[in-house]
Amino acid sequence: MAVKFADRMENLKASEIRELLKLTEKPEVISFAGGLPAPELFPVEEMKEVAIKVLEEGGKQALQYAATEGFIPLRKAIANRMNTKFNTDVTYENILITSGSQQGLDFSGKIFLNEGDVVLCESPSYLGALNAFKAYGPKFIEVPTDENGMIMEELEKILETTENVKMIYVIPDFQNPTGRTWPVERRKKFMEIINKYEIPVLEDNPYGELRFEGEILPSLKAMDEKGLVIFLGSFSKIFCPGFRIGWVAANKEILEKYIMIKQSADLQTSTVGQREVAKFMEIYDLDAHVEKIKDVYRKRRNLMLETMKAEFPEGLKYTYPEGGLFTWVELPSNIDAKDVMAKCLENNVAFVPGGSFFPNGGKDNTFRLNYSNMTEERIVDGVKRLAKVLKEFI
Amino acid sequence: MAVKFADRMENLKASEIRELLKLTEKPEVISFAGGLPAPELFPVEEMKEVAIKVLEEGGKQALQYAATEGFIPLRKAIANRMNTKFNTDVTYENILITSGSQQGLDFSGKIFLNEGDVVLCESPSYLGALNAFKAYGPKFIEVPTDENGMIMEELEKILETTENVKMIYVIPDFQNPTGRTWPVERRKKFMEIINKYEIPVLEDNPYGELRFEGEILPSLKAMDEKGLVIFLGSFSKIFCPGFRIGWVAANKEILEKYIMIKQSADLQTSTVGQREVAKFMEIYDLDAHVEKIKDVYRKRRNLMLETMKAEFPEGLKYTYPEGGLFTWVELPSNIDAKDVMAKCLENNVAFVPGGSFFPNGGKDNTFRLNYSNMTEERIVDGVKRLAKVLKEFI
Structure with a gap:
């Protein structure tokens, strides 16, 4: 052949x-x-009730095509939750529903990376993200880390001396694979550096709510003054992964690119799946x-x-x-x-x-x-x- | 910014x-x-029963991560249906479940197209496919058509004189946008040409079963001797689009590439959605x-x-x-x-x-x-x- x-x-x-x-x-x-x-x-039991309710209240709509951006009540619920849990200031218009946050990773590569462009990431970093980015042929530069995550002095050194850095990929909360978390001071320092260099940041946050001790830390997105942080969220770890429902939260100019890519990639995420997750949040207590x-x-x-x-x-x-x-x-x-x-x-x-x-x-x-x-x-x-x-x- | x-x-x-x-x-x-x-x-009523059954019979599995390739009983049901309806000879191992057939279009661009490569398509052709391919920067050459679809003499002329043709995209049944269908003779001639030039064919077939008069025509995939035809199917038009469930059927060597891309794009299609479509086919009569x-x-x-x-x-x-x-x-x-x-x-x-x-x-x-x-x-x-x-x- x-x-x-x-x-x-x-x-x-x-x-x-x-x-x-x-x-x-x-x-x-x-x-x-x-x-x-x-x-x-x-x-499982709750989802039986949820499935019936979604089909009874709007079965025809649930089984039909729907808007690429996602189901508005779900986008609103996500925006509210982000603002409450992670100190952000987003509305549903900043939210695109994706097929798991893995899709947000793939789209990010597609939107930002030409072949040979540089992606910075923590050393080590999440394998699934690295694989998604690889399809777009970037070079990876690994920023050294310690027990508190990315070392900011090292990040600055790299940014001072590297061209074509198109994207920085980070998991500040309970990182995959290390389980490490960046302290607040380090987050602030990170955003100072980012604001100086104006490079888009992919903040991958599937685990942030799963904090066993103490308070949830403010997300990078909460400290984002210039609209540089793209937050990737997911229901896979706080609810269940079988629906494949995640989201991208970004400023509108950037989100518009994600919506365009979503349209050509798979039109939209499952209508019925989105409505079921929204309905669960409406009638049960996700907290x-x-x-x-x-x-x-x-x-x-x-x-x-x-x-x-x-x-x-x-x-x-x-x-x-x-x-x-x-x-x-x-x-x-x-x-x-x-x-x-x-x-x-x-x-x-x-x-x-x-x-x-x-x-x-x-x-x-x-x-x-x-x-x-x-x-x-x-x-x-x-x-x-x-x-x-x-x-x-x- | x-x-x-x-x-x-x-x-x-x-x-x-x-x-x-x-x-x-x-x-x-x-x-x-x-x-x-x-x-x-x-x-809608049937799907209530289906949703309950899926959660009762395997709720934990339905809400969990699952294999990238898709739910095996669904892949088997699809292979059987294709063989019955479209005269193909595929098994579940030739099937990858995708998030609608739109995702199969996007993956095809990703798998086959370098910037500047040539895609042949019918003139006119499905806009959503063209947009999906455009992200990979190809040149399009439109093959002239008449009331019976693509004109084979024109296709041959183009193939004789064009380099870097990486993929031929066609919709032989009730084409979007024209509603035209290729007669059997033309399909045979097409496959003769394809076998000579050995170029992958994307056969997009979301409407083939919706024939109002006469018999369903054999698909190109049914005449595929060299494993060159990649068949894209969908439940959107014969069942409902809200689940976003489609599939790619291809020979194993090519399907392996689609599976790899699926893994990095969104891990897998909704577990619960796949199980619901399979359950509907099991307990109701899709025909x-x-x-x-x-x-x-x-x-x-x-x-x-x-x-x-x-x-x-x-x-x-x-x-x-x-x-x-x-x-x-x-x-x-x-x-x-x-x-x-x-x-x-x-x-x-x-x-x-x-x-x-x-x-x-x-x-x-x-x-x-x-x-x-x-x-x-x-x-x-x-x-x-x-x-x-x-x-x-x-």
Whole structure:
């Protein structure tokens, strides 16, 4: 066959991790690999009532085509929620409904990136975002991080000396993969720098509401004076991912580009799905639901971290996440987490090796652990198995 | 603000038609402009039962993340249906579920097109596809058509003399915008040519099942010996569009690329939406539902065409579609359909001027009429109003 694909397809390889995740699907494997929410928390009974109500109150509209921008009551509910939770000042006209926040990542690449343009990101950063951007052929520059997230002095150094920086991609709250959170001071400093250089910021915030201790921190979008911050939100972690409903919040000039791209990409997100999420928020208490999720995840985090402390070999570094879904482990530099993973699979426990989270490679001595998707019993059991394998390596 | 967008954004303009469609949304306007199915045919009651069943039988799975490829029972049902209706020979492993077939169009551009590559299409062709491809910066070459669709001698001439043809986009059944269908002989000739030049073909087939008279014609995919045809299907016109569920059917080597792109674009299509469509097909009779749709649309087509014949000024050319949603009118070459449209809006009747369906411009003396979305009474009334305006111009 003489079929020729576009050059961009060479940037994309079948994800190693996707192949690996397939191996972890056997029921006997205790998997800390994925980023799945706990399905036992999904409001299944409530959604039956919601589905009926949506079809009874406007079945014809729910099953028909609708506006690209999204269902206005849902956009309004999202704007209100953002303003309440994250201190922003947006209206529904700043909101585009997307098919999960992953779609917002892809659109951002499409809107901002020519081949060879520079994207800055935290080192490490979310693999799914890096893959979405790769289709547009950018160069990645990784900004060094510490236990408080991106290091602002390093960011400034890079901006001073780099041309063609078209976009900065960050996850300031309970970052994927590290679980780290930027303190308020660092957020302020970041926005000072951004305002100086006037570069669009993609603030990816799927986990911000899942804070186990203390107050939710103000989002970058809340400090955005020049309309440079594009906020990506999602219902996947605070409600459920099966509807694939997320959103982009941006100033109108920028949002207009996202709407145009959405129109050509898939016309609109599911009408019935949008109406169901809006209806759930109308007749149930999403805040109460989020509290339930937090209670369960807090316990799981505690248990995972306690078991790690008790069982892991001495001297390993790992993050203590204040929310979200992940912790991040650093092994001695001579150990490749992929080798550890191979051994772990033999013992029916799994995680994601960290190397893929560094767009320019390296740091193969790291790995990510998820604690949201396994029961407490399996968490203890799995961490013990993992610790046993680690002791063989160290 | 110093924000710089990607160069590709210059290829995209806010759609004229989108702006125009907004003007047609007032209830007093009789609109033949959109391509919306008749909402009174949507199976609202049935979908209540379906929604409950999906949540009762597997609520946790329905609300969770799922495989990028799609829900296997839905992929199987689609493969079976394609083989039965369109004479293909595919299995579920040839099927990727997409967010409407619009997403399949966008992915095709992403997978095949470098900037400056050539896309062949019928002249005129579906505007939404052209817009999706435009984001990847191709050149369009329009293959001349007659009342039986693409002219094969013209296609051959173009292929003989053109380099870098990366993709041929066609709608052989009840084409949007013209309503024309390619006879079997022409399909065979097309596949002969394609097999010689080995160029991927995008066969867009959202309307094929909506044939009002005679037998469904075999799809190009059914005659595809070399795995060159990529078939795009959709539930939007045979079921309802609100779920945004379509599919790509292709050979495995090509489908693997679509799966990779789907993964980075939005991970997967709505889990619950996919399960609901599959459940509807399992417990209800989609064939019977399609018959109901055809009965209604056949009457509407008849009525529209009869009224056009009785009321339109002498000598206008228009297609007599054997199925689908549209007819296509050609005015004398000195009349611009946009001027007619402006006058029509004053009289509360609307259509889509044809110029935008020609990627390289021209043919402003054409327009598209939709007959699926208006009641019989409004069809007669609207065509009369339209005829009155046309008589002022001719």
